[in-house]
Amino acid sequence: MVISGGLHGGQYQPLSQEQISQIHKATLEVLSNTGVEISNKTAQELLANAGARVEKERNRVYLPAELVEKSIGSAPSEVLLAGREEKNDLLLRGKRVYLGTGGTALNVLDLNNTRRPSTLEDCRNTAKLVDALDNIHFFVLPVYPNELPKEEVDVNRFYSAMQNTTKHIMGGVYTIEGIRKVIKIAEKIAGGPDKLRERPFISMITCIMSPLKFDDTYTELMLEVARQGIPLATPPCPMAGATGPVTLAGTLVQQNAEALAGIVLTQQVNPGTPVLYSAVPTTVDIRTMDFLFGSVEMGLLNAAISQVAQFYNLPIYSTSGVTDSKIPDVQAGYEKATTALLCALAGSNYVHDCAGLIERGMTVSFAQYVIDNEINGMVMRAVRGIDVNTESLAVDVINKVGPAGNYIAEQHTLKYMRSEFFLPQVSDRQTYHRWKEQGEKDGWHRANEIAEKILANHKPTPIPAEIERQLAEEIPELRL
Amino acid sequence: MSLLDELKELVVKGDMVNAVEKTQKALDEGLVPGKLIDEALIAAMDVVGEKYKSGELFVPEMLIAAKTMQACMEKLEPLVAADELKSAGKVVIGTVKDDLHDIGKNLVAMMLRGAGFEVVDLGVDVAAEEFVAKVKELKPNILGMSALLTTTVPQMELVIKALDDAGLRSQVQVIVGGAAVTPEFAKNIGADGYAPDATGAVNWAKNCMTGSK
Numbered sequence: 001m002v003i004s005g006g007l008h009g010g011q012y013q014p015l016s017q018e019q020i021s022q023i024h025k026a027t028l029e030v031l032s033n034t035g036v037e038i039s040n041k042t043a044q045e046l047l048a049n050a051g052a053r054v055e056k057e058r059n060r061v062y063l064p065a066e067l068v069e070k071s072i073g074s075a076p077s078e079v080l081l082a083g084r085e086e087k088n089d090l091l092l093r094g095k096r097v098y099l100g101t102g103g104t105a106l107n108v109l110d111l112n113n114t115r116r117p118s119t120l121e122d123c124r125n126t127a128k129l130v131d132a133l134d135n136i137h138f139f140v141l142p143v144y145p146n147e148l149p150k151e152e153v154d155v156n157r158f159y160s161a162m163q164n165t166t167k168h169i170m171g172g173v174y175t176i177e178g179i180r181k182v183i184k185i186a187e188k189i190a191g192g193p194d195k196l197r198e199r200p201f202i203s204m205i206t207c208i209m210s211p212l213k214f215d216d217t218y219t220e221l222m223l224e225v226a227r228q229g230i231p232l233a234t235p236p237c238p239m240a241g242a243t244g245p246v247t248l249a250g251t252l253v254q255q256n257a258e259a260l261a262g263i264v265l266t267q268q269v270n271p272g273t274p275v276l277y278s279a280v281p282t283t284v285d286i287r288t289m290d291f292l293f294g295s296v297e298m299g300l301l302n303a304a305i306s307q308v309a310q311f312y313n314l315p316i317y318s319t320s321g322v323t324d325s326k327i328p329d330v331q332a333g334y335e336k337a338t339t340a341l342l343c344a345l346a347g348s349n350y351v352h353d354c355a356g357l358i359e360r361g362m363t364v365s366f367a368q369y370v371i372d373n374e375i376n377g378m379v380m381r382a383v384r385g386i387d388v389n390t391e392s393l394a395v396d397v398i399n400k401v402g403p404a405g406n407y408i409a410e411q412h413t414l415k416y417m418r419s420e421f422f423l424p425q426v427s428d429r430q431t432y433h434r435w436k437e438q439g440e441k442d443g444w445h446r447a448n449e450i451a452e453k454i455l456a457n458h459k460p461t462p463i464p465a466e467i468e469r470q471l472a473e474e475i476p477e478l479r480l
Numbered sequence: 481m482s483l484l485d486e487l488k489e490l491v492v493k494g495d496m497v498n499a500v501e502k503t504q505k506a507l508d509e510g511l512v513p514g515k516l517i518d519e520a521l522i523a524a525m526d527v528v529g530e531k532y533k534s535g536e537l538f539v540p541e542m543l544i545a546a547k548t549m550q551a552c553m554e555k556l557e558p559l560v561a562a563d564e565l566k567s568a569g570k571v572v573i574g575t576v577k578d579d580l581h582d583i584g585k586n587l588v589a590m591m592l593r594g595a596g597f598e599v600v601d602l603g604v605d606v607a608a609e610e611f612v613a614k615v616k617e618l619k620p621n622i623l624g625m626s627a628l629l630t631t632t633v634p635q636m637e638l639v640i641k642a643l644d645d646a647g648l649r650s651q652v653q654v655i656v657g658g659a660a661v662t663p664e665f666a667k668n669i670g671a672d673g674y675a676p677d678a679t680g681a682v683n684w685a686k687n688c689m690t691g692s693k
Contacts, residue, residue, distance in 0.1 A: 406583050409543040414494075417540060431676045433663055 005137035009347030035062035092315035095347025100138035102353030118143035127164035141171030154178025203231035234262030294335030299342035321354030491524035494544035546594035574602030576635035
C-alpha cells in the first residue's frame with residue numbers, strides 16, 4: 001500500500017496552548033531587546049526602513065513586535081512545492097505531513113558498504129533512488145560533489161537531481177551566480193519564469209547561524225533567492241547546551257527568534273515571497289559537546305516547534321529521522337523512528353533529513369534510503385490513524401462470523417486488507433526456517449539488495465531532449 | 481476468450497456466483513466435466529498458487545478462490561463417474577489431541593482441495609486412535625497433522641508410533657506442520673515431511689504423489 005504524503009498529523013502535542021503563548025512572548029522579548037546580528041548592509045537598510053532599530057557599529061538589529069507580527073502576516077500560510085510531475089506536488093499548510101531527504105553530506109556509504117567521498121554520480125543515484133521510493137516525498141539535495149570546483153557545484157547538484165527525479169527538489173546553494181543559473185535552468189524546464197513561480201519544482205536553503213547571527217555570505221544568498229520569489233528555507237541550527245540554551249524551552253525560544261528573523265528579513269525583500277518557517281533545533285552530548293542528530297530531545301524540539309509554527313499559521317521546514325550512528329544499524333533504526341514519529345505526529349509539514357542520512361548528517365547510505373522509506377511508511381501509517389465508521393466497526397461481519405469462526409475469507413477482509421495495513425518491504429516476517437533458508441540476511445542486506453535493484457532498473461521521467469540540448473549550449477559547465 | 485478461460489479467470493478472481501453460473505453454462509454447451517475440472521478449475525488454482533508466491537495475491541484471496549473452485553466442483557462431481565474423477569490424492573488431516581487451533585489446518589485443507597486432492601478433515605482435538613482408525617478405514621495417501629502449542633506437539637510422535645504399532649506406517653506418508661513444529665522435529669519423530677505454510681504443504685503433497693519429494 002502506498003500512503004500518500006500530506007496526511008494530517010497533530011495527534012501529538014507536547015506543548016499546551018498556554019506554553020506556546022509563553023514561548024511567543026519570550027521570543028518577542030529576545031527579538032526586540034537582544035536582537036540579531038546582521039552585517040549585510042542591504043539587509044540592515046531594509047530592516048531599518050521597516051521600523052527596526054539598527055546599531056551599525058556592532059551590526060545589531062532589534063526587531064520590534066509590530067514588525068515581527070506584520071511579517072508573519074505577510075508570509076504565505078500555504079506554500080506549494082511542486083514536483084516536475086504533478087503527482088509529486090506538496091501543498092504545505094496546517095498540519096499536513098510530508099517526509100523527505102536532507103543534506104549536505106560529504107560521504108557515501110555505497111552498495112559495497114564502503115565509505116568514500118561523495119561525487120556527482122552519487123547526486124544522480126540518490127535522486128534516482130528517492131524517485132522510486134514512495135514514502136520519501138521530496139528530495140533535498142543530500143550530497144556534495146567533492147570532485148567539482150565550487151563554481152560548478154550549484155548547477156550540477158540541482159541539474160543531476162532534475163534529471164533523476166520528478167519529486168520536488170530543494171537544495172542548499174553556494175554562490176549568487178549558481179542561484180541565478182539554477183533558476184534559469186528551472187525556468188526553461190518549467191516553460192518560463194512565470195510558470196516556475198506558479199509551480200516551483202525547486203526551492204533553496206540559506207542558513208542562519210545560531211545563536212542569532214546572519215552570516216554575510218548566506219544573507220547575500222538569502223536576499224537573492226527572496227528577490228527571485230523562489231520558495232526558501234532559512235534554517236538556524238541551535239544545539240541545546242552549546243549554541244542554544246541547555247533547557248529545551250530556552251532553545252525553542254531562540255529557535256523561534258531565529259526563524260522569525262528569517263521571515264522578517266525575506267518579507268522586507270519581497271513581501272509575500274514563499275518562505276518557510278525553518279527549524280533545525282537539536283542538541284549536543286552534554287558530556288563531550290559532540291553535535292547530535294539522533295537524540296530523543298531533537299524529536300521533542302521539532303515536534304514542539306511545529307506547534308509554534310502552527311500557532312503562527314506558517315508552513316514549517318523541520319528536522320527529524322536522522323541518526324548519530326555510523327552505519328545503518330539498530331541505533332540508526334531506533335533514533336530515526338523515534339524522532340520521525342514525534343515530529344510527524346505533531347503535524348510538521350516538511351520534515352527534512354528524514355531519509356538516507358547517517359553519522360550526524362555527514363554520510364548518506366544507499367541502503368539507508370530504503371530502510372528509511374520503510375520507517376517513513378510506518379510513520380505515515382501512524383499519522384493516518386484509525387478510521388472509525390459504520391463499516392470499519394464491522395458489526396455485521398462480526399455477527400456473520402460469530403464465535404469461534406475466522407475472518408480470513410470474508411468480503412469485508414478482502415475489501416479493506418490492502419488499505420488497512422502497512423506492508424513492509426524490508427522487514428522479515430517469515431518463520432525462522434524460511435529466513436534461514438534464504439541466507440539469514442539482516443535488514444541492511446535486504447535493503448541493500450532493494451537499493452541495488454532500483455539503481456539498476458529504475459527509469460525516472462527524463463527531461464525532454466530538446467531542452468537538455470539547449471541547456472547544454474547555454475550553460476557549458478553543466479555535466480550531462 | 482474461450483469458456484474455459486473465462487471460468488478459469490472467474491475462479492482466480494474468486495467470483496463465486498459467476499463462476500458457478502459459468503460452470504453451468506459450460507455444461508449446457510456440452511463441455512465435458514472432466515475437462516472443466518482439469519483445464520479450468522485446477523488450472524486456475526495453479527495460477528492462484530503462482531500469484532500468491534509472487535506476492536500479488538494474499539491468503540484471503542487465495543482462500544476465496546479455493547472456495548469458488550469448491551463450489552464449481554460441487555456442480556461437476558455428481559456428473560462424473562467415481563472412477564473417472566481423477567483425484568490428485570487422498571489426504572486425511574487434523575489437529576492433534578488437546579489442541580483446538582484450526583485456522584492453519586483449515587487453510588491447508590482448503591488449498592489441498594483447490595489443488596485437486598480429496599481431503600477428509602477430522603477437525604481438532606483428534607486422538608491418536610482416531611487418526612489410526614481413519615487411516616485404516618480410508619487408506620489415504622497422506623496424513624497431515626497440525627499443532628500450534630509446544631505442549632501438544634509431542635502428540636504427533638504418539639500418532640506416528642500408533643501407526644507403526646498398527647502396521648499402517650508404510651501405507652501412508654505423514655506430513656506435519658504448525659507454529660511449534662520445526663523441520664528438525666519433524667525428522668526426529670519420523671515424519672516424512674514438513675511445511676511451514678499452506679502452499680508449502682500443497683507443493684509437498686503434489687511432489688509426494690509424483691514420487692519426487
